[in-house]
Amino acid sequence: MMGHTHALAGAVAWLGVVPFLADYGMKMTPGEIIAGSVVCAGAALLPDMDHHSGSIAQALGPVTKVLCKGVAWISGGHRHATHSLFFIVFMMFGTDLLAQYFRPGWWVELFLLICLGLRGVGIHVPEREHFNVIINGALALGLTYLMIGMHFAGPGIDLFMGHYYLGWAGLSVGLGCFMHIFTDCLTPEGCPVFWPWQKRFEIPIVPRTNGVVEKWVVTPILTLGVVVLAIRTSAGGFAVNWLQHNRG
Numbered sequence: 001m002m003g004h005t006h007a008l009a010g011a012v013a014w015l016g017v018v019p020f021l022a023d024y025g026m027k028m029t030p031g032e033i034i035a036g037s038v039v040c041a042g043a044a045l046l047p048d049m050d051h052h053s054g055s056i057a058q059a060l061g062p063v064t065k066v067l068c069k070g071v072a073w074i075s076g077g078h079r080h081a082t083h084s085l086f087f088i089v090f091m092m093f094g095t096d097l098l099a100q101y102f103r104p105g106w107w108v109e110l111f112l113l114i115c116l117g118l119r120g121v122g123i124h125v126p127e128r129e130h131f132n133v134i135i136n137g138a139l140a141l142g143l144t145y146l147m148i149g150m151h152f153a154g155p156g157i158d159l160f161m162g163h164y165y166l167g168w169a170g171l172s173v174g175l176g177c178f179m180h181i182f183t184d185c186l187t188p189e190g191c192p193v194f195w196p197w198q199k200r201f202e203i204p205i206v207p208r209t210n211g212v213v214e215k216w217v218v219t220p221i222l223t224l225g226v227v228v229l230a231i232r233t234s235a236g237g238f239a240v241n242w243l244q245h246n247r248g
C-alpha cells in the first residue's frame with residue numbers, strides 16, 4: 001500500500017473510534033482529538049520504517065535513512081517483526097510509558113511521527129530532497145511545539161481494573177500501527193501477524209500497490225471517511241457546546 005493510503009486509514013480509524021472512547025472514560029478536548037488524528041496518521045506509517053529505500057526513509061534525509069536501516073536490521077527486513085501484533089503492543093505501551101514518565105522521549109517520537117505523516121500524505125517536491133527535508137522538519141517542529149503543552153498520558157482507558165490506565169497518545173500510536181498492518185494484509189504479500197511465527201496472513205482484495213483498486217476505490221473511500229468523520233466530530237462538539245449553553 002502507498003504511504004498516503006496508510007496515513008488516511010490511520011486518521012479514519014482514530015476519528016471513527018474517538019466517539020466511543022468517551023464511554024470508557026476517555027473524554028477528549030477538540031485539540032486532543034485533532035492531535036490524535038495527526039499522531040495516528042503518522043503511526044500508520046511506522047511499520048514501514050523497516051524499508052530503507054521507501055519514501056518514509058527519505059522523510060528526514062540521512063537521519064531517517066540510518067534509522068530505517070537500523071529498524072530493518074533488528075526486525076529482520078521488510079514486512080517482518082514491524083508488521084505483527086507484537087509490534088502494535090510494543091509501540092502502544094512503549095509510547096504510553098514515554099508519554100507518562102519521559103516526556104522529552106515522547107516529544108522526539110511525536111516529531112518523528114509528524115515527519116512521517118507529512119511525508120506519507122505526499123508533501124514533497126520531486127527531485128528537491130534537501131528542500132523537502134528542511135520544509136518537512138520545520139513543519140514538524142512547529143506542530144510538535146504547538147502540541148508540547150498537551151497532556152498525553154490522560155485521560156486514559158482503564159485496562160486492568162484500575163491498575164493501569166492507557167493514555168490517548170499510546171492508544172493512538174497502537175491504533176495507527178494496527179491500521180498499517182490491517183491495510184497491508186489486504187495485499188497478496190500479507191503480513192506475519194503472529195511474528196515470530198513466520199506464516200503470513202492476507203485477505204488479498206487489493207491486488208496491486210498503487211493499482212486501480214487502491215487508487216480509485218480505497219483512497220477515495222478513505223478520503224471521504226476522513227472528511228465525514230472530521231465534520232461529524234467537530235459538529236458533534238459544537239452541538240454539545242450549544243446544548244450546554246442554551247439549556248433552560
Ligand SMILES: [Zn+2]
Pocket residue numbers: 047048079083180184
Ligand atoms: Zn507495510
